[in-house]
Amino acid sequence: MAAMLATTHKGWVCEFDQRIVGFSMGNRGTGELWVVAVLPEFEGRGIGRKLMELAVQWLRANACPDIWLWTSPAISTRAYALYRKFGWQDCGLHNGQRIMRLP
Numbered sequence: 209m210a211a212m213l214a215t216t217h218k219g220w221v222c223e224f225d226q227r228i229v230g231f232s233m234g235n236r237g238t239g240e241l242w243v244v245a246v247l248p249e250f251e252g253r254g255i256g257r258k259l260m261e262l263a264v265q266w267l268r269a270n271a272c273p274d275i276w277l278w279t280s281p282a283i284s285t286r287a288y289a290l291y292r293k294f295g296w297q298d299c300g301l302h303n304g305q306r307i308m309r310l311p
């Protein structure tokens with residue numbers, strides 16, 4: 209992970225009272241939004257949206273031609289609702305995982 213963060217990946221954290229309550233990471237080598245996650249008790253406050261935006265801005269600034277992610281095949285998740293709301297296109301299932309892309 210340290211090697212990744214020193215080269216292809218970058219991460220962001222959200223702190224509350226000196227505790228990390230959410231984080232995101234992107235991979236400029238592939239254009240992948242690698243992860244966004246928020247502790248359950250901190251959901252619904254806009255933290256996931258902000259963390260996702262920071263990672264996407266960084267991928268765009270690095271001129272990634274294809275910004276994409278894979279997520280659970282289920283479309284009832286908070287993550288799926290978040291991605292769709294912010295314009296990610298559902299590219300269907302590949303090898304059992306749902307692929308999504310930003311236009």
Ligand SMILES: CC(C)(COP(=O)(O)OP(=O)(O)OC[C@H]1O[C@@H](n2cnc3c(N)ncnc32)[C@H](O)[C@@H]1OP(=O)(O)O)[C@@H](O)C(=O)NCCC(=O)NCCS
Nearest residue numbers: 244245246251252253254255256257258279286287289290
């Ligand atoms: C997905 C996750 C990161 C969202 O974090 P969050 O901090 O709760 O998200 P936000 O509060 O920023 O919500 C962002 C937007 O999505 C909307 N949203 C979130 N869940 C929703 C749902 N179930 N239905 C409809 N809209 C939803 C919110 O209304 C919000 O829009 P708004 O700011 O305009 O009101 C968080 O739920 C999480 O960590 N889930 C578990 C890990 C995970 O699944 N990560 C993604 C793996 S691919």
